[in-house]
Amino acid sequence: MNQEVIILIAEDDEGHALLIRKNLTRAGITNRIIHFKDGQEVVDFLFCQGEGPHRQSGQAYVLLLDIRMPKLGGVEVLEQLKADPELRKIPVVMITTTDDPREVDRCHQLGCSNYITKPVEYEGFVNAIRQLGLFLAVVQVPRINGIH
């Protein structure tokens, strides 16, 4: 994948975030990763609001989004991104522990690019991340312009 692309991980569970990083590395993806602890943080980053770090114009991002997070859940974050004419271009991969079909449907309707469940069984998890790596390798990641 284009080394310029930055991977954003919104995941409240640090263990999960760490496992995702390790496995992405193992799958050969070495892009820069920024970790957010809840939905609000990633929204603040992308919409350039609040006191935390903000995104840069002209940069390409991919977002790995957990669904169940404090403050703002993943679905709400997805909703907000897809409502924005510029940010809606960002490929979003939902990562969650459940595979509730209604939830999967809802995320697809909202326009997520991919949906990965975190299996408890580790081979599955590694596989899922490997797939994610493949997905990230083939997807065209547009640059995101404009500053909010």
Place this chain on the structure above:
Amino acid sequence: MTIYTNSISVRMAGVTVLLLALFVLVFTLRTDLRAADRATELSGKTFRVAVLGDFPPLYMQDSQGQPTGFAIELLETLAAEAGFSIEYIVTENWGTAAQLIRDGEADFVPGFGINDYRLTEFDFTVPMESIPVRAFVKKDDRRIGTIADLANDRFRTAVIDEGAAHVELRRRGGYKLELEQNVDEGLNALLAGNVDAFIFPEPVLLQKLRSMGLEDFVDVVDEPLFVLKRGYMFRPGDRYLESFNRRLEELVQSPYYPELLKKWYGEPAPFWTVQKVVVYMLVFAAGLTVLLVIWKNYSVRLVNKRLRRSEKHLAARNRELEQLVYVASHDLRSPLVNVDGFSRELDFVLKEIGVLLDKDEVDQQMLERLLRTEFPDMQQSLERIRGSARQMDILIKGLLKLSRSVRVKLEIQPIDMNKLMHELVESFAYRLKETGMELTVETLPPCRGDAPQITRVFANLVDNAIKYRDNSRQGKINISATLNKEWAIYRVADNGIGIAENHQANIFELFHRLNPADGEGEGLGLTAVKQILGRLDADITVESQPGVGSVFIIKLPAIRTKRQRT
């Protein structure tokens, strides 16, 4: 012996002669009687009978203009039995009828009032009707008990002008008389209260009252003024008078007579006639049907309303439960992902170490390098596994706590919220002092609920207010309330850090914590609060502004002062 015998035969002969004489006498007499009978025989005769055109029920005319009425029917019965025929002369009034008799234009009047005055001019048969003339008063007029009470000008008494009662009372004197032209006028005067009594032939007035449905408005004074008798009126010395007398006497005593009286003068109609029963039953059935339909609609609506309510309730509980299961499964799987993931990470390292150790000649340097680089990761992995186990323990304990609280039996009763809140404030006294916060409680209306559960609700809210205080200013908590028809609405307001609008919807969710990094709390408090209130038919909402504070609004069922519909 012979002498005796002779004397006996002589006696016997004498007796025989005597008997014969007697027989002849009787026979002759009988022949005389028969001759007399033949002379007054009614059979085959034709009588000219003067009748009145309109004096019901005695004389009336049917739809063809033929005379009818009590006197007519009686006369015609008599005629049929005795075999005579009738030629009617219909006249206007008693005077003209009497004149017809006087002039010999009619033979008799079949029903004419008998009085001393008329007896001097005419002959009458035995009475063919006897009518008591009585005083009528308004219902329950206890002032007048007898005719004598009317004397001495004490009461106004209505009589028919020149009627029998008028004549009689005028003769007696001492009565304040109001003269009426006919029965309707008299009755009106009595019912309108213009007179105190009305004197009239009883059966005629009773029939009138019954026909007008007024029998319940009038009482009859016991003893009659007199009894009006009517008989057949003839010219004096009429030879048929005796024959009519006999026939009439027989007829009046026969069972036919009362039947005829009843027919023309009527008798109290039984209240429950078949028609009336049918009509009343129909009305009753219709009323009942209407009532049943209304009742059915009402009860169906009521049941439906209750059903809808419990359905809504159940749906809400179901959603809550679904949410709970979803959240629980999600949150319980989360640490499992970590346990599995990090033990695999450990496994990787152990496998690498295994490969090195399996070699014939162990490369101590490589082994040491590997151990040194992987050691922190291994430590971290173990730490994460143990942390996940702890996290699961907390979650499971929380779930158990929540399910236990649902199982607690509720005792719904009126609650003195002032007392409850006073005790609650006492229990928070130390923490309030420690944090330097100020808690004020206004006068609160009572509500209905389970005291320990409601204490838990408010304890949780106060606890949250303390936990999420804004350290940059003096912390304040205020508890107030308002009351409307059905709800006691309590407000727990603080000036803490507040909750952003887009986070407000999530705060009641199971295990949802806005700032997990704060360490405190298990994410159960508000979920439990919501669950408790759900069981108490109550509700909680939040209004908040970050940096200003939060208000939690709790709606509990008010105590009903009056009966109210649910």
